[in-house]
Amino acid sequence: xxxxxxxxxxxxxxxxxxxxxxxxxxxxxxxxxxxxxxxxxxxxxxxxxxxxxxxxxxxxxxxxxxxxxxxxxxxxxxxxxxxxxxxxxxxxxxxxxxxxxxxxxxxxxxxxxxxxxxxxxxxxxxxxxxxxxxxxxxxxxxxxxxxxxxxxxxxxxxxxxxxxxxxxxxxxxxxxxxxxxxxxxxxxxxxxxxxxxxxxxxxxxxxxxxxxxxxxxxxxxxxxxxxxxxxxxxxxxxxxxxxxxxxxxxxxxxxxxxxxxxxxxxxxxxxxxxxxxxxxxxxxxxxxxxxxxxxxxxxxxxxxxxxxxxxxxxxxxxxxxxxxxxxxx
Amino acid sequence: xxxxxxxxxxxxxxxxxxxxxxxxxxxxxxxxxxxxxxxxxxxxxxxxxxxxxxxxxxxxxxxxxxxxxxxxxxxxxxxxxxxxxxxxxxxxxxxxxxxxxxxxxxxxxxxxxxxxxxxxxxxxxxxxxxxxxxxxxxxxxxxxxxxxxxxxxxxxxxxxxxxxxxxxxxxxxxxxxxxxxxxxxxxxxxxxxxxxxxxxxxxxxxxxxxxxxxxxxxxxxxxxxxxxxxxxxxxxxxxxxxxxxxxxxxxxxxxxxxxxxxxxxxxxxxxxxxxxxxxxxxxxxxxxxxxxxxxxxxxxxxxxxxxxxxxx
Numbered sequence: 001x002x003x004x005x006x007x008x009x010x011x012x013x014x015x016x017x018x019x020x021x022x023x024x025x026x027x028x029x030x031x032x033x034x035x036x037x038x039x040x041x042x043x044x045x046x047x048x049x050x051x052x053x054x055x056x057x058x059x060x061x062x063x064x065x066x067x068x069x070x071x072x073x074x075x076x077x078x079x080x081x082x083x084x085x086x087x088x089x090x091x092x093x094x095x096x097x098x099x100x101x102x103x104x105x106x107x108x109x110x111x112x113x114x115x116x117x118x119x120x121x122x123x124x125x126x127x128x129x130x131x132x133x134x135x136x137x138x139x140x141x142x143x144x145x146x147x148x149x150x151x152x153x154x155x156x157x158x159x160x161x162x163x164x165x166x167x168x169x170x171x172x173x174x175x176x177x178x179x180x181x182x183x184x185x186x187x188x189x190x191x192x193x194x195x196x197x198x199x200x201x202x203x204x205x206x207x208x209x210x211x212x213x214x215x216x217x218x219x220x221x222x223x224x225x226x227x228x229x230x231x232x233x234x235x236x237x238x239x240x241x242x243x244x245x246x247x248x249x250x251x252x253x254x255x256x257x258x259x260x261x262x263x264x265x266x267x268x269x270x271x272x273x274x275x276x277x278x279x280x281x282x283x284x285x286x287x288x289x290x291x292x293x294x295x296x297x298x299x300x301x302x303x304x305x306x307x308x309x310x311x312x313x314x315x316x317x318x319x320x321x322x323x324x325x326x327x328x329x
Numbered sequence: 330x331x332x333x334x335x336x337x338x339x340x341x342x343x344x345x346x347x348x349x350x351x352x353x354x355x356x357x358x359x360x361x362x363x364x365x366x367x368x369x370x371x372x373x374x375x376x377x378x379x380x381x382x383x384x385x386x387x388x389x390x391x392x393x394x395x396x397x398x399x400x401x402x403x404x405x406x407x408x409x410x411x412x413x414x415x416x417x418x419x420x421x422x423x424x425x426x427x428x429x430x431x432x433x434x435x436x437x438x439x440x441x442x443x444x445x446x447x448x449x450x451x452x453x454x455x456x457x458x459x460x461x462x463x464x465x466x467x468x469x470x471x472x473x474x475x476x477x478x479x480x481x482x483x484x485x486x487x488x489x490x491x492x493x494x495x496x497x498x499x500x501x502x503x504x505x506x507x508x509x510x511x512x513x514x515x516x517x518x519x520x521x522x523x524x525x526x527x528x529x530x531x532x533x534x535x536x537x538x539x540x541x542x543x544x545x546x547x548x549x550x551x552x553x554x555x556x557x558x559x560x561x562x563x564x565x566x567x568x569x570x571x572x573x574x575x576x577x578x579x580x581x582x583x584x585x586x587x588x589x590x591x592x593x594x595x596x597x598x599x600x601x602x603x604x605x606x607x608x609x610x611x612x613x614x615x616x617x618x619x620x621x622x623x624x625x626x627x628x629x630x631x632x633x634x635x636x637x638x639x640x641x
Contacts, residue, residue, distance in 0.1 A: 052466035059460035062516025070493030145367040151622040155596040156611040213634040261486040269597040302492040
């Protein structure tokens, strides 16, 4: 028995040796070929490089003219006193902006909103994804239902929200009939709750899809093995699934954070240019600055915002590097 | 010995039954959660649609007080009650007939939306598919840096990108024209990102085979890469379309003339006089997106999924 195994081993090694030989022979051949056709090889490669660069050109020129070059000008504007005399004032514009009351309100409102809305968006969408991952009936219908808010324009749905959350609206009707107080939803500090609800309504479906993709990419056999080793469902979820989900988890968090900066849309359509104080968002401030053509304030705000975004995106990339390897390796 | 065995079996039987009960319970719970969310998600949409079949007078009677107060700035506490109704007392198409036949301004605004969004979707896809061919065909260091810049730009919120857009539109004297929306939209890097990811998935061998058969770069792009990334083209088209059909920030800032505003902005300015047809307008406005959704749900899901893992 043992002898047989040994024999097989030697045969294998022989084959391997043969394979190595042919490989090295082919490599030598290729090397010789490359040496002879060296110039030609790089020429075609260079041609590919140049021609395919032409395909990028239209897009790149557009991005250059509409985003990158003017962005450099924005940086310049943020450092001078006004675009015409262009006197360098250092960080004065930033200091002025940071002292500005409406900027402070807008930032704290936007951050406060994100701090509440983002964790809720992540957790609830994970719940939805897990629910859809189980064996419930009408799975594909449910997925369609959960995705539909994503497709409906905010403007179309705002009427109903206004009817629901008005002082004399439907939500208050229900509250009163339950013996609760009447709340002025859109014109009190409760307005933030309304905005969070609108945000969740719109964005849960998107996050859910990301989580569903991640859940279905977990190899079934690992879970099978864990089940055979008598791990309970909670352990399976916590020790296996969350490990595979971790990168998606962070990705969803950051995408939600980014979309939480876009909640202005809902607020504007619901309450117009001048909302209640607690839902005065960054974009409101920007709109006012655009209306006054206050280039300094606009530029400084845009630069600060882009710096914040770069920090956020940088975290995303670092985290993806680290956790992506953790699961694959 | 025998007794012990049967005891053991009984034990496992009980455990099995309990386990089965527990899993049924879990399934019921999951279904309940799903149903609750589904109702919450669909309710506003369904209410908008059903309300669009009420006659104008019924709408005014039900919701008049809300829009009367919110349009006049200060709040007047009217004692009037609001009736949120699922089903109209009498189904009527009067809202639709008024919108479609007697008040052309809504149709104009709808047409504004179409004229703003259509070219953006079409040309962004053309520009982006060309660029993503370039990004996928050759991967050098410089190109990776440019692609990275595209990703960062794609993730930037409007608070950042609108300022440079405004400046350029001002320099080019296209502020307050449709071009101010079109051009930044066409060159927006979102579709480039999505399509590059799909084109990089095309095996190099396929492209090399075509090359050996004598295909030029244009033919490789036109006859191999475009057909092979058809799915991603659809996904990108859908995502770009929803994004711009929904736009509010860009027209508010780049189009000061409210005549040119798309319906998405105009709808929010509806007041008591027009409340009788607002629901029909809102429904008409969501029809295109719902149709796209109906036909392209899979593409939408694929598009979102391939956004996961930005670096890809």
